[in-house]
Each structure stands twice: as structure tokens, then as C-alpha cells.
Amino acid sequence: MGEINIDARSLIGALELRAQRTLRHDEVAAISRLSIRRVRLVAGDHFLREGDPPTRCGFIVDGALHQTKLTGGGAQQIIGLRVKNEFVGLQNLFLESADHDLHALTGCRILEIQAAQLVAMIGQCPALGQILMADVMISCSVAQDWIANLGCRDAQSRVAHLLCELALRIEGGALSPGARYVLPLNQSQLGDALGLGRVAVNRAMRHLAALNMASCDKSCITILDAAKLEQFGDFSARYLHLGRSGRDRRKVARDDPSPIRSSAG
Amino acid sequence: MGEINIDARSLIGALELRAQRTLRHDEVAAISRLSIRRVRLVAGDHFLREGDPPTRCGFIVDGALHQTKLTGGGAQQIIGLRVKNEFVGLQNLFLESADHDLHALTGCRILEIQAAQLVAMIGQCPALGQILMADVMISCSVAQDWIANLGCRDAQSRVAHLLCELALRIEGGALSPGARYVLPLNQSQLGDALGLGRVAVNRAMRHLAALNMASCDKSCITILDAAKLEQFGDFSARYLHLGRSGRDRRKVARDDPSPIRSSAG
């Protein structure tokens, strides 16, 4: 294994984490045959634009990107976020063109892989394809959860819900009290993601802080009371499909009886 | 080919339509090896529930289903629709459990396939896997477009947008003036899908009728002025990824210069 590229190693590690198993030798070999290019983006750079053929894929080593759509009215809607340790560009892999823009939200380090190579790899190792496709399926689940978030929660709950989601995705860890992470969006962008105005986002965040659920200093979010925040944001981690023991997740592991849902009756 | 099951034929036809090509013999053979079960559902029946292992997949021959989530407040959000000639249950195929409910919206005829068989088939024929995975990717695109719809359009535009989408998905045809289709949702359910109350949906629909864009008699939608409806609903068919010439699509074929987006400036 000593001869394998350090970047390929990162990919292998990420895939093993997702699949919850050690990759086989042929799988490792297939990955190490990929030509991986290191790419750096600064905030605002685009990775894919609407209409582009989906030739670029990548793995985010560090940073965050957002998927956006422009509406006829000139408003911008953030339809998805991608953070470190996640893939980008997989969503359109088997389609003819991208249907949205993909931009860097912060500075990013990305391992770029040509889509054609990825498709070839999937053909050789369907099991690797499954891991990548599971990633797409999770994106789909997350998008659908966002629909529910926008569709039937008020401003405060929406913000709380997104803070919970990002805590888990960014930290890759538990939603434990005192957990802290850097939010890659400012309040305007949060509004674009949540279908709210900046003012409403600001008020919601101050409300969460006043209730001692989560505080925000600059871009640094601190989870003060995880349980209360989850309940307030009607959050359940199931849709993130983090895996039983995977990704340092403790919350999902302890099969909790979903206090939120049961309270609904 | 004469010996192939009529249900397998339906699947083959659907896959060929999606892939825009004739399937190879080995692909046809792989499909004909599937054991397909005919299932009928009546409105309200469930096909999958949240938490279920994703063992059931299917192809909708007729009817419509909805994917739903319950929120803590007791509200139900429709997070996706699946209509005839689409697959169901693919979204969770490589995940451990379903994260939402899947219910019949109307009476349905479904060709059910066990997930395990489908996975095996994908392993044997990665090219077939690509067609199925493209379906998942389109679901993801649609979900993200719904996010944009909920996030930054008012009630009237949301309804108009969804009517456009469903016209294309259900009719599989052009959004031509005079086009007519049966909406599988009542106004309450439309509200659940669009994050609106029934009253708002009703007023929006009457508004669209008053402006001679679309009329609604019982559950039958008639597109009166397709261009106006598209513009009003800020609709572009790109996210449906219907393919160049595929599925009888005329609209997508004629590479139009996207009048909506250009008007935004």
C-alpha cells in the first residue's frame, strides 16, 4: 500500500468510512488508477454551472460549496450545501447537463476526478459505484428534508433544524452540548437557503441564543443544549443516513425513541 | 423476444425510453430474469414506511404515489410525487432504511421487484444500473427544484410551477396549449406539497383560471396558455432531464432561449 498516492488514500478512507468496511484490493487498485487533480477554490469560484456537461466530479477535502438556482425574480435560492468529506458533482453524473450552479462558499481544497474516469471505475467495480450512488441517494434525502423544512416550519425552527444538520455534517460527530463548528454561510446566505430574509434569520438566531439552545459568535456556532435544539427544530438525524456506528456518530447509535415525533400524536 | 414476460417488456420499454437506446441482449436477459410481481394499491395504501429496510422497488404502470414526512407539529409535508412510468423505491436502494413514507395517492398498478434482485442485476449490468441511477439523480434534481419553488416563489407561482411540472411528467408530452391531464392530488394535498394552506391553493388556482393560464374542473387540469403559465410559474423543464428527443418531448427539443431567465436580467 505504500506506493499509493496520498490523494487516492484520502478517497479510499472516505469510501471505507461510508461503506463501513475495508476496500478490497481490486477496489483500491481501481481508485489508485484514477488521475486525481488538486484544486483550490476561493469563495465565489464556480465548480459547475447550469447547463455544463457533468464532466467534473470531486471530493471536498476542506471548505464548503453551495448549489444554487436563480429564479425569474432575480432571487437566489440555495438548494444544497456540500461540506468537507463529501463528494460534489455526482448528482448529475449520468445526466446530460447540470441543472444548477455549484459555487464555493468558502475557500476549498478539492480532489477533482474526471467524470469519465469515475464512470469507468464504476463499471469495473460496481461495489464502489454503490458507495458513490449511496452518496447521491443521501443528497436526495437531504433535499427532501429541506422541502419539509421550508414547507412546514416557521423561521426559528428552520434555522434550528439547519444548525442541527450542519453540526452533524460538518463536525461529522455527535450533537453534544458544547459542540462547536464554523458555519460556512453568513446570515444572508442562510436566508437564501431557508427561504427567509436576512432579518428573519437574524431574529431567529438571536431567539435561539436567548433560549440557550445555540449561540453564534461571528461564524462560530456553539450548541448549548442539543436536545432542546433538536426538539425545537423538529430534527431527527435519520435522513442523513450516517450509518450505525459510522462517522463517530453516537446519537444515531443509541436508537432513541424519537421524542419529537411521539409528541405529535 | 417472443418468450419474454409482458411485464418484463414494460420494464425494458421504460428503460430504453430513458436511455434513448435499444437494450443489448444480455441486458434484456438480465431483466427477464427478474421475478416481477403485479401489485395493486388503492388510495392511501402504503408501499414503504419510514424506517423500513428498502427491500421493495417498483415501476408504476398506472397511478400516482406520494412521499411524505410528518412533522413534529402534526403537519404532513409531501416531499415528492411519483407518477406512471416512473420507478419507486430506488431512492433508498443502497441505504439502510427508508427515511420517509411512500403512499398511494390514487389507485395504482405497480410492477414490484425485490431490491436484492435489482442490486444483483446492477452488478451484472452496470449500464442498466446507470439508467436506474439516472432516475435517482433526476429525483434529486426535482427535489431541489421544489426547494427553490418553496423557497422563493409566492403561492400563485408555486402552483403554476407544479402544474407545469406535472403536465410534463404525467402526460410525458409537450406543454402545449389545450393539453389536459388528471391531477392526482386534491387541493389539500397540493397545499401539503407546496407548503401552502388549502385556502391559498384554491385562490391561486382560481387566479390562474382568471388569467386564462390553466383551468381546473374537478381534478382535470387544462393548460390554456402554456407559455404564460411557464413564465408565471418561472418554469424551465431543464431540471426534469427529459432528454433531447425522448418521451415525445417537443418542448425540450427545440432548444428555446429560456425567455423566463432572460427576463430576470
Added chain:
DNA sequence: CGAATCGTTGATTCAACTCAACGCGAGTGG
């Protein structure tokens, strides 16, 4: 220092929610 961006707060406006009532048609049962 000035310019720009972001967060914060108050005041006003408005779109959609909620409540409420009623018409209509389908189905049901006496």
C-alpha cells in the same frame, strides 16, 4: 481615514394562515 460588508434593531406592510360558513356532489341508508 473612508468604503464596504455584515449583523442588529425598530416600524410598517402584506401575503398567507386561520377561522368560519356555505354550496355541491357522491355515497349511504332508511
Added chain:
DNA sequence: CCACTCGCGTTGAGTTGAATCAACGATTCG
């Protein structure tokens, strides 16, 4: 056959949550 109920669509009136407008403090950066 009619009376009844039930679900759905329709409409009006009052309420409210968030948008919008506006102003100001803090921070960063050139």
C-alpha cells in the same frame, strides 16, 4: 325516493409571521 352525511371546493373576515424599508454599530480592508 329522499334525508343524511361526508369530503371537497369556494368565499369572506380577521390575525399574524415574515418581508420590506430604514437606520445604525461593528469589523475589515484598501
